[in-house]
Amino acid sequence: MTGLELSVALFLLANLVAALIAAERGPTAADRMLTALLFGSTGVGVLVLLAAAMRLPSLVDVALTLALLAAIAGIAFARRAWRGISGD
Amino acid sequence: MTDPIAWLILLPLFWATAAFLLGPGRGARLAIAALLAQCGLALQLAADVIDGGARTHAVGGWGAPLGIDLAVGGLSALMLVLTQAIALPLAVYARAYFADGAPAVRYFWTLTGFLLAGLNALFLAADLFNLYVTLELVGLAAVGLVAAGGSARQVAAALRYLFAALVGSVMYLLGVALIYGAHGTVSLQTLAPLVDARAPAAVWIACGLMLAGLMLKTAIFPFHYWLPPAHGGAPAPVSALLSALVVKASFYLILRLSLEVFAPLAATAATALGLLGAAAIAWGSWQALRTVHIKMLVAWSTVAQLGYLFLVFPLLAPDGLALQAGVMQAIAHGLAKAAMFAAVGVLMLATGRDTLEGLAGVAGRMPLTLFAFGLAGVTLMGLPPSGGFLAKWLLIEAALTHGQWGWVAVVIAGGLLAAAYVFRVLRQAFLLAPADSPFHPVPRSMEWTAFVLATASMLLGLQGVELMSLLAAGS
Amino acid sequence: MALNEALILAILASSLVPGLIIFVLAESRIRLRTTLNLFGAVAKLILVGVLLAGVSAGEIYGFRHTVLPGLDLVVKADALALLFATLSAVLWLFTTLYAIGYLEGSPHRSRFFGFFSLCVTATMGIAMAGNLFTFFVFYELLTLATYPLVVHRGTPQAMRGGTVYLAYTLGGGALLLTGIVWLHGLTGSVDFAHGGYLSALGPDYGGQLQFVFLLLIAGVGVKAALVPLHGWLPQAMVAPAPVSALLHAVAVVKAGAFGVERIVYEVYGVEFAQSLDLLTPLAAVAAVTIVWGSFRALFQNDLKKRLAYSTVSQVSYIVLGTALFGPVGTVGGLVHLVHQGIMKITLFFCAGNYAETLGVHKVSELDGAGRRMPLTTLAFSIAALGMMGAPLTAGAVSKAWLLDGAAEAGMHWAGWVLWTSSVLNAAYFLPILWRAWARPAPAVWPEERVPARGRIETLWLLLLPPLATAIMTIAAAVFADSAWSPLAWARLIAAREYSGAMP
Amino acid sequence: MIEFASAALLFIGAFFYFAGTVGLLRFPDIYTRLHALAKADNLGLGFVLAGLALRAETLAAALKLLLIWPLALAASAAVTYAIAQRAETLGIAPWRGEEEP
Amino acid sequence: MSGGMIFAGAGAVLFTMGLVGVVLIGPLLRRILAFNVMGSGAFLVLVGLAQRDGGADPVPQAMVLTGIVVAVASTALALALARRLHRLTGRTTLSATDDD
Amino acid sequence: MTIRNLPLGAFLVRGLAFALLWWVLADGRTDAWGLGAVGAVAAAAASLRLLPPVRRRIGIAALVRFLAFFLWNSLRGGLQVAVMALRRRPGLRPAILEISLALPPGAPRLLLVNAITLMPGSLGARLSDDGRLRVHVLDARLPVAAELRALEVHIARLFGVARGGAS
């Protein structure tokens, strides 16, 4: 019964896309930083679901790595990107 | 164990890494010693090719197309000899140039080692994807060298250069992707029989993409925009390496691919390439005539001289004249431009100025360096008995033989334009110096290396037979 | 390496090697520099003598080096080569002596003598080039080596003169190169040959060969200062006097004229050139140049410029002689190559003496110069009279042969051209002689740098060379019939070019 | 039974994700949006992981999935705090409207 | 149309979009991003085209991994240069003229 | 990290924990024990360097109670946000409160800051060195402060520390 995992994964993917768009368009630069949080939670969810749906256990490792890396990205964003050279 | 093919790549990688371990600014003596060995290896390889013809080295022992082959033929052996022969004196020069420990030297030796390894690897590569990696190796090393001074001008120039190099590589890479999709291999040797004039459209597009990417890296008009600031803004030894060798690498690749693999397709673009070459000669020379900065003049001259290389394509024929002309021009220009940048570096250090105006009087004060500049200029003008002259001779002969008159006019006009901008410098140098102009002593070794390189570009005109027999061997 | 190869290379090396050493000598090493200069000049003279003896004994001297497959660098010493080589070697010795005196104490002498030696090397190479490729190599080398000499003084005027010089000569070189590569494509690498080598191509190539001839003659015509390609020569007179003397009386313009001879006699072959209708136009160009140069000389108040226009005119005597079909005209042209060189170098030496000793640069300032500098003025007078074709001078000999040659070729108009030129020569030289000898000296010379030392009017090193060449001007006429005269040598050459039908 | 529980957990997880996204879209300022992500999305992930762990083939695989949750929670808390702190430092005032705009 | 072809087609589009970006976009950060989009497009074409018949091909996959590392390296260098330029001049674009 | 001042006990405990984690990561495979040991030692060494061991007794019972409290409140927090997000009118009344923490500095305080972010209605926004914490709340009308105190009590019990002078 991999259909369920795949459909939940797709649903989460749709959520992720919508949220990413919202975050990128957010009024403040801080909203853009939410991207890292989104990948950390939704991205990891999508990956573990896909791992189960496609029987690719290695995707769980990717999810685990992503959870760690997304945190770093978020902290880095918060420290630097806010007034980085993107001109915000 | 002593296959020079492998060592020509591994040795510079070793000393580049060792220089890094030694620490910022160190490694000059190591580099010079290793370059001596590399010269020996390159000559050994050339001798092997003359005796035994082209050969390959199967990396990993697998053999193409599963593994990666390295291949050497006449053309690549020539380029290897040229590279080591230019790098060695420039290393001696750089050691003196950076003796004061300027910031630019901190990673100079390491970056140079990687650059040379990349060049050697590129000349020896026989695999489209491996070529991509070597192109990146060369490109990033070169950008690092340009940026190393760290001034705003240098950083901007390096960025411009980096964008050109990266976009060039990624275009090339898409070409490789299409070729792999079409034929399932990236080995040149395996591909050669598979590509013919009835190739599917994707292969044509791949060919065009790779050509465009490499042209961007070669800085042929109208893709030249990045070259003058990069070559004109870097420290003299770096400018010399870049102008003499790095742009030649991508040209070499265009030439080799269009000879070995894409010959049926490349012929259709030949005239267009020739016209771009002509435009490069005109535009580069015009800018060299206008600029007030001596180093920019030399850099624009590179743009113009690269134009000659592209005149080769419409004249490629079984008689081999144009190929000989192109190779001779690449070698002669390499030596001459290295000499010229080296000489200009000396003049700028001595006068403390970077404009032509500042050169007044150097004819009396630094005759040897000016002589080196003049000799190199003679090669650029294509006057005898330089290697540039032989190149021009061969080009004109090829054009006349095929009844393609227009190229003769281009070659002749290009030579006269070169004379015009070279003599701008010499003329200024012969002017009387203002009485109060400052003058700083410069190590003699720098003057002599410039002179040796210039003399080599001159004497090349007397030793064409050996070069051409090497070129003919194994191709 | 065979001895004969070594000998011919030694001729080149006798100026090249000292030149290269001089380049790196410190400015202060005067004695070593002088020694090297004189050693080279004397050695070259001796070597040329050896070769002259050998060639007249039928020996062949040559050296060949393959530069590219099918492209050879060839130097060889044949009779024609030695005619020019001897002239250059002799005059180099005198000019070197003169230049040592002339440049005493001035800056950048190492550079000057270095390039000076390179020029002589290039001239020797031009003389002994065995094919068009080699000729071109040395021809362009001459251009490059003379530029630093022209701009030696570093003044804006010198720079302008140098730029004009380059523009003309490099442009001419480009045309020459195109023509040479074209021929190379048609025939492959072929050496100069008596009677030419192009006739073998046959009549199909007539049009092409005519066009190539145009390219080649235009190319060498720049250096030979054929009108309208002569514009650089008067401008290049800003150079120091020894440069004007050797280069613009001997090396550069002669290289052009010599090139015309090689092309007509040993590439096309004079008979084949005649059959392609190339000689008459060439003669016409020479005629125009002769008259125009003489005419312009009339109006020059600057002494060196007057001499320069005179050169424009006189060098085309050589071209005219070459273009006159028939051996007599050839002899006239060839012998004038030597005679004009001796006479014109005398004139330039003298002009240099006036300038260096008294600061006199203009014809109008020469009043009374004969009293102040009698020996210089005597030498000047002999050479000037020679230029006019006065009896007992070298000029008379060459002019006589040229007039006979014009008659032999049936080109009587050429005779009239020569007569006109003689009249004009007299018109611009006689006033100078009159001023120098007959008019009173001014109270003060413009800039008297060398005071008279007793009976000696100026430095020995400045005085001896013009006297020697003036004497040679007379000797060449008096001993014209001897076995070793330039005339005898020219007849030997002409005999070979016309397959033995010699008067 | 396990199948059913697992599916239910997945559905609940999806619901929390959805709620988080809606919150992100509807909430008025950066702080309130942070609430949405920090709480709803993480809870969603927890349910999804639990649902998948139920159907894992080995104990190790199940534990590996469950291991991800504390990791993600810690990361999320740290990042949320970092962003909120940054926003505070930059003087972004919390939204004070009584009603939604 | 196989899955591989869809990847390859998407890659072609991405590459082109990135190219347009590199040509038209001034701000360096976005230009670097555009270059990365180009690279991703090329990688997709490489992998997608090779497995358009369904079977996975490890050779282009390995090449893409190599390519990604190279792209990361290039991007890092580009970012460093862009930042340095910003630090030195305050500019976030390259000027239009050749003389910087 | 030098071997000399290596606290052996802590090293063994942490190394064992990491070895267990390795076993989980490696999907229970046992053929990788060599590399696994390297990984566990490296991770334990890094951990000792970054978090030097502190004498601290954590009771199992307290841990379980804390975890239960935390999980329950996480669920509540999630539900609360979900309801607010999906309601026609979210009914937000955000505010930033500042409270002084009674917990001692170090791990207890940090755990608290992290935990409140995941609990209903609150979000840690700044922790000062003197123990003052700025908290963003979704609805100022809710008893967030009281819940915070409850959390504080749980954490104090977990670490076996006394709560200092609360204000």
Added chain:
Amino acid sequence: MIPLLKRAAVILAAASFAGALVFAMLDLPAPGVHLPAAVEANMAASGVAHPVTAVLLNFRGYDTLLEVGVLLLALLGVLAVGARATPPAPAPGEPVKRMFARLAAPLMVLVAVYLLWAGAIQPGGAFQAGAVLGAAAVLLHLTGILPGWGAPGLRLRAGLAAGFLIFLVVAGALLAQGAVLAYPPAQAGRLILLIEAGLTVSLGLILAGLFLALSRDSGDEA
């Protein structure tokens, strides 16, 4: 007006290029060379179990060697742009984030070793492991635990170069066997693991270095 026209022209040209490219790709016949079969046939001698890893470190290991060079070069370039002799002082710490870093970094070390091991049997290996290790260093730097880089000292330089150097030494040593990187099948697995282990450390340092050196220009530490 002109920029707008240029824009339009570029976009139009690009669209037609993309279209042509897609059509050309659809039109491709099946390739004549089939490398997956060759990879499959030689897996046994490759020393690893995963085909991508086999291609990456054995069949096309030479590409990978040069690629590591490219990565090192990028770091050299970054260092060369603005070499500062003294390392900048560590950023002021922030306890909440710092605590996370102290907890996560050791875990990341473990995960890195795990990814290195997993490379032999599934996609992964030195590059991913190095990336995680580098990320750990970045995290420690971001939270003020690890100072930024000035000019790297000898030990750091050795760490940065070690992976590349090991790779290079193996390549050179195997030249004695006949060719660069020609592993004897019996030793292939061990040698590849050795190379990958070295690469993991060096790549981690390089990636961290790229970030840390980059951060010198951010103005944060000033």
